[in-house]
Amino acid sequence: MHVGEGFRLGDVDPESTPGYEGEKKSGQRDLAAAAPNLDDLQERLFAAHHDKDSGPAVLLVLQAMDTAGKGGIVRHVVGSVDPQGVELAAFKKPTEEELAHDFLWRIRKRVPRPGMIGVFDRSHYEDVLIGKVRSLADPAEIERRYDAINAFEAELAEAGVVIIKVMLHISPEEQRDRLLERLDRPDKHWKYNPGDVDERLLWPAYMEAYQDVFERTSTAIAPWYVVPANRKWYARLAVQRLLIDALSAIDPQWPPADYDIEVEKKRLLAS
Numbered sequence: 001m002h003v004g005e006g007f008r009l010g011d012v013d014p015e016s017t018p019g020y021e022g023e024k025k026s027g028q029r030d031l032a033a034a035a036p037n038l039d040d041l042q043e044r045l046f047a048a049h050h051d052k053d054s055g056p057a058v059l060l061v062l063q064a065m066d067t068a069g070k071g072g073i074v075r076h077v078v079g080s081v082d083p084q085g086v087e088l089a090a091f092k093k094p095t096e097e098e099l100a101h102d103f104l105w106r107i108r109k110r111v112p113r114p115g116m117i118g119v120f121d122r123s124h125y126e127d128v129l130i131g132k133v134r135s136l137a138d139p140a141e142i143e144r145r146y147d148a149i150n151a152f153e154a155e156l157a158e159a160g161v162v163i164i165k166v167m168l169h170i171s172p173e174e175q176r177d178r179l180l181e182r183l184d185r186p187d188k189h190w191k192y193n194p195g196d197v198d199e200r201l202l203w204p205a206y207m208e209a210y211q212d213v214f215e216r217t218s219t220a221i222a223p224w225y226v227v228p229a230n231r232k233w234y235a236r237l238a239v240q241r242l243l244i245d246a247l248s249a250i251d252p253q254w255p256p257a258d259y260d261i262e263v264e265k266k267r268l269l270a271s
Helices: 024-049 070-076 126-133 139-158 172-184 186-191 195-200 203-217 232-250 261-270
Strands: 057-064 086-090 117-121 161-169 224-228
Touching: 024 057, 024 232, 057 070, 057 232, 070 117, 070 161, 070 232, 126 139, 126 203, 139 161, 139 203, 161 203, 161 232, 172 186, 172 195, 195 203, 203 224, 224 232
Parallel strands: 057 117, 057 161, 086 117, 161 224
Antiparallel strands: none
8 A cells, every 4th residue: 555645554454455356365376476477577687787886676675563474574575586686684773883873874784786675674764663652862863864764765766776665554453463372382482572562552652653654754766555464465465566566667687698609509519
């Protein structure tokens, strides 16, 4: 769901599947059926540009409340392409060194290179979401960061980076059920963080913070997409479509050979 003028997060039903009329089984089939297309587009992008100093790249920014399915997107959508063409950055709590610099310092170091698909599992938006909800920065600094983010993303777009910003939108009830599942399964205990319960208590504040992010940073060159994510299969299908559309717009072509093909055939046959 594209975030445009007048968009309200509260109007989005996390259970919904906008633009798709099928159910879980058909969604899973369609995800698998489209994977070869995504893989082909990614390979062409990598082949044509990965060894260049400039050229197109794709940056997928994933933001969400905990358990919304960011890992599943990485595994089931991005994981369907050649990993050598993917650069994944999972931004955690800033280190002391990172805190000594501007908030975008650590982000700039992980911008995808030409020919690559970059994935930010959380991102620079943590610094205006948590920063605002947890009062880790004063209002004037939060305002400065909105402007800094817009300038940064405009810089990336100018350099050829196609930015896809996705907020996976789940309901608090769905998050509760997913957290309970983690507690019920020994193989999921490592994924449970007691601090998630504390964050749940701030749910309304986080939704307000996301609304502010959409209003301040959804631009023509880097729009936000809110993807209903109570149904994991739908969220994966929606993000896959966004990636395919972005890569199709780039339309990467196989690079021509920089050697004489017929000469090389003769050399091989004679070897």
